[in-house]
Amino acid sequence: MLEQLSFLQTNVNHSAGAQDLLLQSMAEWQVDLAVACEPYFVPPLPHWLGVLTRSGTAPPLSLIERGSGYVVVGWGEYVVVGTHFLRTRCVPRESPLGVGGSHRRADRQGVMVACVSDPVAPAERRRGYRVRNTVNTCTSTTGAATQLFASAINFLAATQCIIPERQRHYAGDHETYDFIIIGGGSAGSVVASRLSEIKKWNILLLEAGSEPPIESDIPYLGQYLFQSKYDWQYYTQNDGVKHQALKAGSVYWPRGKMLGGCSSMNGMIYVRGRDCDFQAWENAGNPNWTPENVNFYFKKAESLQDNELLKDPDIRDTYGYDGPQVINTFNITYREITEKVLESWDYIGFKRVADINAHGFNGLGISGILRSTAANGRRYSTYRSYLDPNRKRKNLKIVTNAFVTKVLITGNSHAYGVEVDIMKQKKTFYANFEVILSAGSVNTPQLLMLSGIGPAEHLLSKNISCIVNLPAVGRNLHDHSLIPIAIYGDDPGQENKEEKLFEVTKYMYNRTGLLAHNIITDISAFFSRNPDMAYPEFQSHLTVIRKNSQSIKNFFHNYQDDTQKSFIEFNTKKALYLFQFNLLHPLSRGSIYLKTSNPYDHPIINGNYFSEIRDLEATVDGIKMLTEIVNTPYFKSINAFVQRVNIPQCNKYDFKSDSYWQCYAINTCSTVYHPVGTAKMGPNPRDSVVNNFLKVYGVMRLRVIDASIMPSITSGNTNAPTIMIGEMGSDMIKAEYLSHY
Numbered sequence: 001m002l003e004q005l006s007f008l009q010t011n012v013n014h015s016a017g018a019q020d021l022l023l024q025s026m027a028e029w030q031v032d033l034a035v036a037c038e039p040y041f042v043p044p045l046p047h048w049l050g051v052l053t054r055s056g057t058a059p060p061l062s063l064i065e066r067g068s069g070y071v072v073v074g075w076g077e078y079v080v081v082g083t084h085f086l087r088t089r090c091v092p093r094e095s096p097l098g099v100g101g102s103h104r105r106a107d108r109q110g111v112m113v114a115c116v117s118d119p120v121a122p123a124e125r126r127r128g129y130r131v132r133n134t135v136n137t138c139t140s141t142t143g144a145a146t147q148l149f150a151s152a153i154n155f156l157a158a159t160q161c162i163i164p165e166r167q168r169h170y171a172g173d174h175e176t177y178d179f180i181i182i183g184g185g186s187a188g189s190v191v192a193s194r195l196s197e198i199k200k201w202n203i204l205l206l207e208a209g210s211e212p213p214i215e216s217d218i219p220y221l222g223q224y225l226f227q228s229k230y231d232w233q234y235y236t237q238n239d240g241v242k243h244q245a246l247k248a249g250s251v252y253w254p255r256g257k258m259l260g261g262c263s264s265m266n267g268m269i270y271v272r273g274r275d276c277d278f279q280a281w282e283n284a285g286n287p288n289w290t291p292e293n294v295n296f297y298f299k300k301a302e303s304l305q306d307n308e309l310l311k312d313p314d315i316r317d318t319y320g321y322d323g324p325q326v327i328n329t330f331n332i333t334y335r336e337i338t339e340k341v342l343e344s345w346d347y348i349g350f351k352r353v354a355d356i357n358a359h360g361f362n363g364l365g366i367s368g369i370l371r372s373t374a375a376n377g378r379r380y381s382t383y384r385s386y387l388d389p390n391r392k393r394k395n396l397k398i399v400t401n402a403f404v405t406k407v408l409i410t411g412n413s414h415a416y417g418v419e420v421d422i423m424k425q426k427k428t429f430y431a432n433f434e435v436i437l438s439a440g441s442v443n444t445p446q447l448l449m450l451s452g453i454g455p456a457e458h459l460l461s462k463n464i465s466c467i468v469n470l471p472a473v474g475r476n477l478h479d480h481s482l483i484p485i486a487i488y489g490d491d492p493g494q495e496n497k498e499e500k501l502f503e504v505t506k507y508m509y510n511r512t513g514l515l516a517h518n519i520i521t522d523i524s525a526f527f528s529r530n531p532d533m534a535y536p537e538f539q540s541h542l543t544v545i546r547k548n549s550q551s552i553k554n555f556f557h558n559y560q561d562d563t564q565k566s567f568i569e570f571n572t573k574k575a576l577y578l579f580q581f582n583l584l585h586p587l588s589r590g591s592i593y594l595k596t597s598n599p600y601d602h603p604i605i606n607g608n609y610f611s612e613i614r615d616l617e618a619t620v621d622g623i624k625m626l627t628e629i630v631n632t633p634y635f636k637s638i639n640a641f642v643q644r645v646n647i648p649q650c651n652k653y654d655f656k657s658d659s660y661w662q663c664y665a666i667n668t669c670s671t672v673y674h675p676v677g678t679a680k681m682g683p684n685p686r687d688s689v690v691n692n693f694l695k696v697y698g699v700m701r702l703r704v705i706d707a708s709i710m711p712s713i714t715s716g717n718t719n720a721p722t723i724m725i726g727e728m729g730s731d732m733i734k735a736e737y738l739s740h741y
């Protein structure tokens with residue numbers, strides 16, 4: 001957050017009394033950052049807000065730059081700080097914040113918003129708040145204007161509904177439900193919503209995280225959920241060979257820990273995958289997962305809201321319109337640039353199409369603007385689309401901060417309940433019919449193993465008694481790798497700070513502008529080496545970083561210093577077109593195993609990217625195809641070039657040679673966040689975890705419904721297929737239990 005605020009102007013000093021008071025409270029409350037305002041003395045806005053950190057050094061900031069378009073108000077129920085909207089609640093007068101005055105603090109971990117009553121005398125106080133730098137100051141006020149602005153902002157925030165409602169459910173120990181769902185992520189939210197349509201069933205949804213914060217709702221701010229308490233913050237194991245350009249030689253795997261799971265923090269890109277992906281699932285012995293069935297469930301999920309696109313009959317026929325999952329097209333602020341890139345992709349044979357999902361894959365490749373799980377400047381995670389609208393159902397109980405530590409299984413292998421840690425209290429819940437695991441590709445295999453289902457030897461090595469020996473649990477891990485391809489060019493120029501700040505006001509006004517879309521662009525290319533192939537081998541996303549960008553570090557903070565520096569230094573004079581290259585169908589397989597039998601310990605993730613040499617060869621071929629873009633009219637016109645990046649291990653190779661690209665790919669490879677396959681669906685328990693109906697082999701009444709069941713990864717981003725899995729899995733349960741009970 002400090003980074004977020006660091007652009008703001010310096011012109012306020014707090015009086016020592018107020019500072020001390022805040023620092024003391026911050027230390028007591030373990031708060032890292034506080035925003036203080038003065039409730040009595042009401043000079044113009046810039047004068048009465050400041051930021052403190054716990055270290056005691058107050059970054060000398062005022063939170064408003066006059067005319068910047070940023071609005072910072074500390075009045076009424078909401079305190080609005082820059083782009084962060086913090087819901088506040090009153091705390092008692094005798095709180096650590098001091099005596100007298102009104103006290104407020106954000107109901108939010110790590111950040112405090114406090115209206116302090118300064119214990120110093122009014123005259124002194126006034127002096128303390130006096131603005132030193134008169135160039136940027138506002139005129140004085142009687143306070144009326146301030147209050148008016150504050151009310152207006154509160155009104156806007158409230159009417160735009162950008163402040164999420166919170167509602168909590170509690171579950172008593174030893175309660176019994178018909179179905180217990182573990183994990184309210186992309187799939188779990190779908191399952192909870194669909195099963196609770198059956199009024200006679202009682203559903204319990206247990207989610208380890210909490211409600212998603214406001215940063216989840218505002219598309220551009222999703223990036224601030226990374227490395228926060230809303231992220232499980234996994235890392236792959238360092239194998240000493242790969243990923244050495246990344247810090248600690250390991251790949252950071254963010255995973256959503258909140259309702260909506262990863263769909264509450266993902267890039268919102270909506271790509272179904274190709275029919276042949278699902279044909280492959282069927283061919284592998286999963287008869288229900290035909291392209292026809294799968295497309296039925298995609299449609300059932302979808303509500304496409306882009307009226308322009310709906311005029312196209314092919315697109316209209318492809319999508320569903322009355323499902324819960326809102327889908328639309330971002331109103332991107334840099335459309336001019338993305339149009340140029342699409343033209344260029346088209347030029348090198350990745351033909352532009354109106355909609356990737358509606359268009360068949362043919363020729364060398366296709367490209368286009370992607371659909372997103374967002375509309376009207378708001379993210380539509382599965383939490384927003386499926387769960388939130390139905391959370392008042394009497395037969396659906398959603399318990400957050402509920403970390404499931406074990407699935408309970410009887411001696412004759414029936415799952416009958418779960419053990420849960422809810423705010424440090426151990427509770428047990430029982431299931432009449434089924435326990436459904438929707439904890440995602442990392443936590444689902446972990447929880448299976450903790451519950452005694454997995455490779456017997458491994459479980460025994462962790463002192464876990466093996467109930468079902470299922471060797472495939474945790475295997476078949478695969479992911480879409482990400483190789484950053486840096487192309488620099490003369491355009492676009494430097495970012496205009498004022499314009500950027502104005503974007504925030506735009507968002508407050510009508511939810512448009514920069515904040516209304518994700519941080520990467522919404523265009524993508526899918527391509528293959530062989531023009532006869534029925535599916536794409538590669539995908540590319542694009543991020544455009546303007547010249548001398550202040551935020552470029554965010555994109556490379558996971559890289560070692562040398563490499564990071566090298567990416568950044570060219571940006572001081574050139575714009576960076578960062579093409580994220582993904583290999584869509586890797587043959588390499590990794591694994592997830594327990595580090596210990598302690599459920600709170602992260603499991604060991606062996607990404608094992610590029611263990612299959614063919615993956616590396618394909619990647620090199622794909623990178624060469626992608627970098628052809630520098631030879632297109634637009635990229636030539638901006639003098640674009642592919643830049644050699646400083647990676648010590650690769651400096652011995654000729655730039656752009658196969659050896660260079662191989663070395664580059666191995667060392668810079670990270671993830672586009674699509675791990676799947678760790679509870680593989682298949683006909684044979686020797687190499688699969690669940691059957692065609694997603695039932696765990698060897699255990700009755702236990703199913704897995706999430707991305708981990710994918711036998712093989714789809715040709716694109718994995719959220720849409722995971723939602724589809726949630727839909728089809730729910731119908732399988734309904735079909736089974738409604739016919740029997």
Ligand SMILES: Cc1cc2nc3c(=O)[nH]c(=O)nc-3n(C[C@H](O)[C@H](O)[C@H](O)COP(=O)(O)OP(=O)(O)OC[C@H]3O[C@@H](n4cnc5c(N)ncnc54)[C@H](O)[C@@H]3O)c2cc1C
Pocket residue numbers: 182183184185186187188206207208209254255256257258259260261262263265266267268269270271402403404405438439440441443444447672673674675706707708716717718719720722
């Ligand atoms: C940063 C990021 C960007 C992405 N971008 C895109 C994109 O733009 N488009 C796209 O299609 N895909 C994207 N993906 C991938 C996509 O979001 C995932 O494939 C999909 O969300 C996986 O869904 P899931 O239901 O399997 O797991 P999740 O959504 O991860 O849900 C699992 C849920 O279970 C909870 N849980 C886990 N363990 C426990 C436990 N023991 N007890 C209780 N609850 C538990 C978790 O907190 C979580 O809420 C992205 C992913 C990430 C992380």
